[in-house]
Amino acid sequence: xxxxIYEPFQQVSMWxxxxxxxxxxxxxxSPILMIDTTMENKSEYIPQESREPSGADQETSNKDVNKMLxxxxxxxxxxxxxxxxxxxxVKQLESSRLKLMQLELEIGKARKQGLxxxxxxxxxxxxxxxxxxxxxxxxxxxxxxxxxxxxxRWNEELRHAFQMQAPDAQLCxxxxxxxxxxxxxxxxxxxxxxADVLYLISGVWKASVERIFLWIxxxxxxxxxNDLLLELLPDNTGTFDVNVxxxxxxxxxxxxxxxxxxxxxxxxxxxxxxxxxxxxEKLQQSLVHDMAVDPLGAGNLRLQMAxxxxxxxxxxxxxxxxxxxxxxxxxxxxxxxxxxxxARGLLALGEHxxxxxxxxxxxxxxxxxxx
Amino acid sequence: MFQEKKRMHYQxxxxxxxxxxxxxxxxxxxxxxxxxxxxxxSAVVIFSVSSCCMCHAMKRLFCGMGVNPTVHxxxxxxxxxxxxxxxxxxxxxxxxxxxxxxxxxxxxxKLVGSMDRVLAFHIGxxxxxxxxxxxxxxx
Numbered sequence: 139x140x141x142x143i144y145e146p147f148q149q150v151s152m153w154x155x156x157x158x159x160x161x162x163x164x165x166x167x168s169p170i171l172m173i174d175t176t177m178e179n180k181s182e183y184i185p186q187e188s189r190e191p192s193g194a195d196q197e198t199s200n201k202d203v204n205k206m207l208x209x210x211x212x213x214x215x216x217x218x219x220x221x222x223x224x225x226x227x228v229k230q231l232e233s234s235r236l237k238l239m240q241l242e243l244e245i246g247k248a249r250k251q252g253l254x255x256x257x258x259x260x261x262x263x264x265x266x267x268x269x270x271x272x273x274x275x276x277x278x279x280x281x282x283x284x285x286x287x288x289x290x291r292w293n294e295e296l297r298h299a300f301q302m303q304a305p306d307a308q309l310c311x312x313x314x315x316x317x318x319x320x321x322x323x324x325x326x327x328x329x330x331x332x333a334d335v336l337y338l339i340s341g342v343w344k345a346s347v348e349r350i351f352l353w354i355x356x357x358x359x360x361x362x363x364n365d366l367l368l369e370l371l372p373d374n375t376g377t378f379d380v381n382v383x384x385x386x387x388x389x390x391x392x393x394x395x396x397x398x399x400x401x402x403x404x405x406x407x408x409x410x411x412x413x414x415x416x417x418x419e420k421l422q423q424s425l426v427h428d429m430a431v432d433p434l435g436a437g438n439l440r441l442q443m444a445x446x447x448x449x450x451x452x453x454x455x456x457x458x459x460x461x462x463x464x465x466x467x468x469x470x471x472x473x474x475x476x477x478x479x480x481a482r483g484l485l486a487l488g489e490h491x492x493x494x495x496x497x498x499x500x501x502x503x504x505x506x507x508x509x
Numbered sequence: 510m511f512q513e514k515k516r517m518h519y520q521x522x523x524x525x526x527x528x529x530x531x532x533x534x535x536x537x538x539x540x541x542x543x544x545x546x547x548x549x550x551s552a553v554v555i556f557s558v559s560s561c562c563m564c565h566a567m568k569r570l571f572c573g574m575g576v577n578p579t580v581h582x583x584x585x586x587x588x589x590x591x592x593x594x595x596x597x598x599x600x601x602x603x604x605x606x607x608x609x610x611x612x613x614x615x616x617x618x619k620l621v622g623s624m625d626r627v628l629a630f631h632i633g634x635x636x637x638x639x640x641x642x643x644x645x646x647x648x
């Protein structure tokens with residue numbers, strides 16, 4: 139007689155139901171592999187005798203035996219299919235777990251570039267090693283994202299002003315606004331440093347590419363001056379922003395006096411940077427010294443740790459002086475230049491950071507290697 | 510009679526309080542004077558604390574410019590604490606708020622201030638002329 143072929147579809151739906159994931163992760167819930175099930179490859183023991191038709195009694199008992207055998211066979215088959223389906227289910231769980239990890243990583247990256255504003259609770263600060271969430275730092279991350287956006291708006295204003303060949307008076311107002319905007323950043327950084335200087339000085343709040351150039355919680359002033367100057371050198375052909383294709387009339391060349399003054403600013407900034415760096419080195423050495431455990435025993439670890447904590451406060455002073463230096467160099471540089479030159483320089487500075495951030499996005503969007 | 514005693518008692522107490530006040534004031538003035546005296550002994554004078562890292566940065570800044578500053582370590586001076594108080598009063602609330610008073614710089618006997626003032630002068634281009642005027646730098 140013909141054996142019933144157990145239909146696989148009924149069992150599949152059971153696993154499928156368990157596996158339904160809501161919330162847009164449809165790519166993960168791919169259809170379960172359809173398992174081809176026939177009875178053909180199953181070897182079964184069917185005693186010869188039971189097949190032979192015999193007397194009426196034997197026929198009924200044969201029927202019973204056959205029924206039982208059939209049920210056993212069906213059971214075996216169901217169990218086999220169940221095991222195979224469970225394997226497939228676990229495999230899909232593993233792959234979706236990997237996907238989740240990847241997504242979390244991407245969100246973390248985007249957050250740190252200020253491209254994604256999470257809630258106050260899941261803001262990127264959790265990515266650091268600290269156990270508790272510092273609301274001042276969460277606020278700083280949010281404010282910094284806003285600051286970057288506004289910075290880009292000011293850049294647009296400057297670009298537009300050049301396009302419209304705005305008068306010097308208008309450029310002056312813009313220059314002052316941009317300088318004020320930088321002052322705001324330094325104020326924000328000071329508040330953040332007071333809340334957690336280690337967080338600020340680590341630069342995790344900056345885009346990853348910017349962090350290459352990190353010096354005491356920000357950019358090196360002398361380096362920024364160099365970037366500014368590139369825009370102002372006499373052989374500047376006058377084409378400015380390749381993307382926007384603005385042809386700006388050539389800047390008047392720097393006077394002898396201006397060149398001397400700018401070089402002095404650059405040199406004195408360099409000297410100040412060196413001095414602060416050396417002071418910081420001494421701080422690092424004394425920190426190591428404070429943390430050194432007395433190998434002979436008790437050593438008053440608590441006192442040593444308290445001393446080390448004091449050093450973190452001294453760190454705040456260095457961040458403060460570094461930001462002060464940044465502000466002074468910006469200020470005096472803009473004073474040494476004409477209105478046109480200063481506006482161009484500030485625009486170049488803004489563009490510089492924009493380019494760094496674009497580089498960042500490209501870097502994090504690069505295709506990951508297949509395992 | 511009782512009133513007389515009381516008035517005299519009060520006068521004695523007032524006199525004692527006043528003389529104490531005058532002694533304290535003169536001590537402070539002594540330290541102020543001492544600071545001023547030390548400050549005018551050399552072209553560039555830095556009041557420092559040996560363990561302070563910002564003071565180290567200040568010393569490196571001047572040495573890096575070719576200046577040879579005179580350094581007074583307050584923690585090595587028996588009257589260091591009083592001098593620190595005197596310096597704090599001289600500075601007022603002008604500088605960026607830090608817990609430390611030091612480093613404090615005098616050039617040509619005149620007060621320049623803490624690191625932030627020195628940096629502002631340096632970037633502003635007025636530090637070098639000041640040093641030359643005081644005879645701390647030649648060309």
